Amino acid sequence: MSRFSEPQDPVFARLNTSLSFDRRLWHHDIAQSRAHTRMLAAQAIIGDDDRDALLAALDAVESELVADAFAFEDGDEDIHMAIERRVTEIAGAVGGKLHTARSRNDQVATDVALFTRDSAGHAARAVDALAQALIDAAEAHLDWPLPGYTHLQRAQPVYLSHHLLAYVWMLLRDRERFSFAEAQTAALPLGAGALAGVNFDTDRDAVAAELGFDHVAPNSIDAVSNRDFALDYLSAAATCATHLSRLGAELVLWSSEEFGFVTLPDAWTSGSSIMPQKKNPDAAELLRAKAPRIVAHLSALHGVMHALPLTYNKDLQEDKEHLFDTVDTLDVCLAAATGMIRGARFNGERMSAAASDELIAATDVADHLVKRGVPFRACHGIVAGLVRVAVESGRSLGELTDGELVAASDQLDPIAFRELLTQTSSLESKVSVGGTALARVREQLGAARSALALHAA
């Protein structure tokens, strides 16, 4: 019997039901029901025969779900109720004992924590795979020069390996974020009951151990009200997606005819419905376009939690779709980025030609003067003046005369000056730690490889 005398309005059922999306939690729900059942029997809250009947029924339900043979019914409001209903159909009245000493509030929090933990682990591995692809690409293009850009203006030449490794360090930080999110799922909500704890002498530590939680949530009210771990996962995902949007944006840019630094493989591009010549970097564009979607999910969950009085409120059901779509979106984006990096063909000639732009040696000329004792700020002014003379007279820096050079500064040695204008000079002069000189990049590559190896270990 229920305390309700009217049936649900169909519109309400449409708004309220979560089965269409929360069914993907089924194996977490079964795992927790198994652990809960074993604990109830161990604590003599139910009998051993009840336990066995419940476990057998859970096995049967699992088989049906694995085989996609589970018959959902109209009245199944969510996956938890659907599984309990089916357990009861299979096991008979004893099925009604499954929900002893727990509530949907702690049950759902536990499922979502398990899901988040798995998703964070999965994301971490996918991040590693992309980092590995970038490291391999860096190794394969160790000494390929291209311009480094600031403000999308050519600034100083760097090696492609150095540029690709920049993304590796972003990803290694993303990994720390996913580990943090994973660690935030370490407290078992189950056992908090509806909000106040339960009327039984349960053994929450045993359940925690079986389900892989480090410890039990210390406050039952917080346990059913808390979705911080979901926010942590979404925040990690948002930053990772933002990183991918930068990578995607560069691949789009570099595959333009104007840059021509990379050719994306046919397997990762599309044609046009009307322009037969087109080869479009759709996957790279979508890396770019998916970041705002994930950031929006993060914002939305903050919005859901905003100003929500304790303890459980139905609003919390809105955690799942934001989380699930983020997991799926990030998964396909990481895989796509990995595939594209593995398939990308870089165009050494185009990059090298761009890196040979004389103007980008200007800082080196200034530093040459510094080494002769001229204060940096004065050097900057001298070189800026030479650039202006060259640009206004339509010449390159290399075409300035000895007279013009010496007039700009008597510390300027025309021979050294012209040598500095060549690309190699500049690349190998960046000897500071983390800089682009080859020895430094090799050092960095080793460090990145070691960091990644730690994860695999």
Next chain:
Amino acid sequence: MSRFSEPQDPVFARLNTSLSFDRRLWHHDIAQSRAHTRMLAAQAIIGDDDRDALLAALDAVESELVADAFAFEDGDEDIHMAIERRVTEIAGAVGGKLHTARSRNDQVATDVALFTRDSAGHAARAVDALAQALIDAAEAHLDWPLPGYTHLQRAQPVYLSHHLLAYVWMLLRDRERFSFAEAQTAALPLGAGALAGVNFDTDRDAVAAELGFDHVAPNSIDAVSNRDFALDYLSAAATCATHLSRLGAELVLWSSEEFGFVTLPDAWTSGSSIMPQKKNPDAAELLRAKAPRIVAHLSALHGVMHALPLTYNKDLQEDKEHLFDTVDTLDVCLAAATGMIRGARFNGERMSAAASDELIAATDVADHLVKRGVPFRACHGIVAGLVRVAVESGRSLGELTDGELVAASDQLDPIAFRELLTQTSSLESKVSVGGTALARVREQLGAARSALALHAA
């Protein structure tokens, strides 16, 4: 033949395909293909027999889709390609003429504009239905007093009708927003081709007329790059959802035991998995929780468009899921709000008792002194002092002695003072336009009804 020599990577296909969601555009796509076909023939770009063959095939495809008998194939990247493929299977080689003088870029922009126009119209009607339910409820509770709150503190009594009508005016503004969004879909993109226009002497005005557009998009580049109308719809939906979140929040609050102002019907509430006594306002809570989701979709589409160079970029494919989920979410929320308002039973006794709190007549006492010539700011101080005396001595305002009253101000008439402390006095003294006096509320109700009738006309 294609310019590609490798097949798509399966991960790319998973990232790139939009068929799983854009199939809901099918009837817009068929409508535009019909209009486009007729125009091509009318302009002698294709023959009349070609036209007839294409239209017959489109009819057949439509029948399959209506009957849910359309067989999608793995290679169908999106609904547009799926329909064209099937048209060609049915009609033969002539199917290849369907895409003459158009591109997927203008085709998809047109479908999305049609979808947005329909959705805005649909939302407007759903908004009207909720407004009507609120007007009916206002009429049924015309003179039921309850406290008006500021800062969630009882401030001044109002009639329930007046309070409910506040939501009607919000909704009437929402309707203007949806009308604005609808008007922003009035320019036909079709005919813009990939971006530059087409090589044929088309008649875009004819297509516009058949599809119900007011005029043709005046710039082909803008036509394929523009998603402003989607932003306009999302913005209207976000504000409407924010309004509904306020209504939801009040229903949650009012159905608490502490307020007890409303009983939501069984049909719109849920029980608890563990607490047999519970009757939870889930639908009202979800009204509250869905607003951040819609606001996030709006933000996300802004994020997608952010810094996107012209013209069409694949990023624009991300318009659809944000739009579709918003349409569906808003639809069920408006219907749920309407159902709840129609089913809510207000508790006149609880509201009236709360509205009888003497303290909320304090402004009226101050105004009584104003009318005797005391400057308002001084009156405010006199009454605040009386409140403090009452609160600190644990008495109500009505229990203050004549002596205390006259000591506070010699302009204070004890008899008038005590009469002011009754609720009715306060309610009917709010005679300004838009105020809570019954005559004013009746005036307002008439105005709201007229505004709504205009929409029905």
Next chain:
Amino acid sequence: MSRFSEPQDPVFARLNTSLSFDRRLWHHDIAQSRAHTRMLAAQAIIGDDDRDALLAALDAVESELVADAFAFEDGDEDIHMAIERRVTEIAGAVGGKLHTARSRNDQVATDVALFTRDSAGHAARAVDALAQALIDAAEAHLDWPLPGYTHLQRAQPVYLSHHLLAYVWMLLRDRERFSFAEAQTAALPLGAGALAGVNFDTDRDAVAAELGFDHVAPNSIDAVSNRDFALDYLSAAATCATHLSRLGAELVLWSSEEFGFVTLPDAWTSGSSIMPQKKNPDAAELLRAKAPRIVAHLSALHGVMHALPLTYNKDLQEDKEHLFDTVDTLDVCLAAATGMIRGARFNGERMSAAASDELIAATDVADHLVKRGVPFRACHGIVAGLVRVAVESGRSLGELTDGELVAASDQLDPIAFRELLTQTSSLESKVSVGGTALARVREQLGAARSALALHAA
């Protein structure tokens, strides 16, 4: 006297005070106090001498504020209280009558509505100025070819005028949005009192007329709870800022060495602290970076309003900073965009060279076959095959032999084929309405000019 016996905590004062930002509302506040005062006297709620004293004091306060000689005091919680305090210092006890028949709730809503109305009008004019600059630039570069891009791949040639006009149409839509926001401020909140109306027979229509409102807010509860107009302004600003971010992104891209389509003037670029050769498009980058800021303000105000019970809550104070920063940010962005467009020097040679890429004529070749009766989809395949042969053999399309062409399709005329590969042919063949053929662009330019002239009228 006050009902409070303890002073405010200094931290509370820091959190609570709005004077640091709401002081910019002062002239709206004085304008409304004048109108309110005149109405009170006209309705005989205060005497004519009171009115004159109040108006004189308001004049004096205005002079102090204009002269930046107004002495704010620590206890001034907001601009409204500061002005009322000063009026009372100047006029004496009669100053206490200024707040008769109004509340801070309707007062602040009125100030914010006035501010929003002004800001929307100001934005509309700034949008027009940018549109005019773009129209002038379009006119000055009417027939300068450049590639149109889809997916940042060269797609089809267009004229620069056509490309620049795409932004004009975006801006003309922005203008409609600002007009809509302006129209949403048309209902006067003043007279709603705290929430329930006032105890006086006021003449709200007279106040509305003096302050330029179309009508009075019909529901006092809604009047003090409503910030929709602020959301409408923020939404208009967000879309406008997103448009500017696209313009900024293109200016950054086009001023890269790789594109080289535009040279931004020295007046709108910066140097580098270390690289003397750099000329960075900082202003264009900031156009790009400011859009997320404005979108975030829009989201934030939605968040503030989320689930807020009626009527006024302190949360509403958070409307102002979001609004003010948006107004200032948009103002400087629109002015900067206008300045940059007016100062930009386009590089016709670089653009034209890029537009001469033979591949971008591929659609025209396909359409040539269409005109000879081949279904479009077949044509697309034929040309895609030719592109593949050319790309794989390292030749341009123009270098394919007659034999190769005829082998691809017997409908392909080698002479017509090679003529189609020239840029001009393609540009002038886009004859559809809104297309890039010069006659069509001239038509469009006229339409844009007319639309703009309507605003000036």
Next chain:
Amino acid sequence: MSRFSEPQDPVFARLNTSLSFDRRLWHHDIAQSRAHTRMLAAQAIIGDDDRDALLAALDAVESELVADAFAFEDGDEDIHMAIERRVTEIAGAVGGKLHTARSRNDQVATDVALFTRDSAGHAARAVDALAQALIDAAEAHLDWPLPGYTHLQRAQPVYLSHHLLAYVWMLLRDRERFSFAEAQTAALPLGAGALAGVNFDTDRDAVAAELGFDHVAPNSIDAVSNRDFALDYLSAAATCATHLSRLGAELVLWSSEEFGFVTLPDAWTSGSSIMPQKKNPDAAELLRAKAPRIVAHLSALHGVMHALPLTYNKDLQEDKEHLFDTVDTLDVCLAAATGMIRGARFNGERMSAAASDELIAATDVADHLVKRGVPFRACHGIVAGLVRVAVESGRSLGELTDGELVAASDQLDPIAFRELLTQTSSLESKVSVGGTALARVREQLGAARSALALHAA
């Protein structure tokens, strides 16, 4: 000399300048300049006399800034340039050596990292202070019953201490987030130069050690492009602010007349401009309203970083205002929450009366039946039926007859049943770990105190 021949446009200067906000970085900027200067001399890149002159000038500049006597000039684009200018005025030409081997790109990244590190530490301490206040309040109200709510419906009684401790665990997690953010600032950007490293044999480790960084950023490109640590801080702040919004919302709710659970002190409330009786919980409302602001800053910075090609772009200047406003907002919110909790007076009578609602013992009755062997789901139905009978007949559960009870279930013992309806029974039966039984709450309080003590250590 500069490479520019025109001055900056005043509008550009207004858009571009960051001095108005980045001046608050001055002491970080001076700290890094000192460390950089010492390193340059230690590596013999500048002489010891140069070092001494620069350090003396930096001391002088610091004194001016401390004394608020630093004269900013119109041409000072940012704080970095202002300080370098002044150093040069004081020290003469040697001032020009300060910028040797660094760029504004690595300089600003270093300042922002230092600022973020400090801010995260500061937030952690403020979080601790609030947690301490809550622990103290929990201790003072250890055994005060109130209803725990789900869906804002009374669900099960809990102790106030238990409820307050729920916030403590949220805050302890916030602290972990701020520690994580702090850890993400551990890599020194300085020495990355503009993007590629520098031409000098610098000692970045020495600089890192002096400035308190754990290690140097391993990739110069990433070092100048990275703002992840700012995102990490903003994410921690957003979650913390969301927690505070829940606390604020409960304080608002509890201080309503309907709940009446708490009286906020005068020092943390405001009066009304018009209603003399009002005492408004403004500070609590603002806790609620500030969360969306901080979440918006987080979204905005994600938006700024979105799709940004490497390396430094001017867009990154938009990190600062989002960060600064978040730091200030969170600071005042945490302080206000601490003050309010310390000053709040809880109303034990009102809470206890609410907790005595018989209906909230329903779960205990069901569990009573469970212990007699009835499956939980059946018990739930039995009790729900009793609730329905009581509600429909307008009686309390305690008023049901023995006959009605036994008719519902022969396992139901009327005497035990009526005893379960008393509040104390329910509270002390929640014996599971983390539950509301006093012994459990004491345990929890100890754990919270220990966790906090670790931070202080």
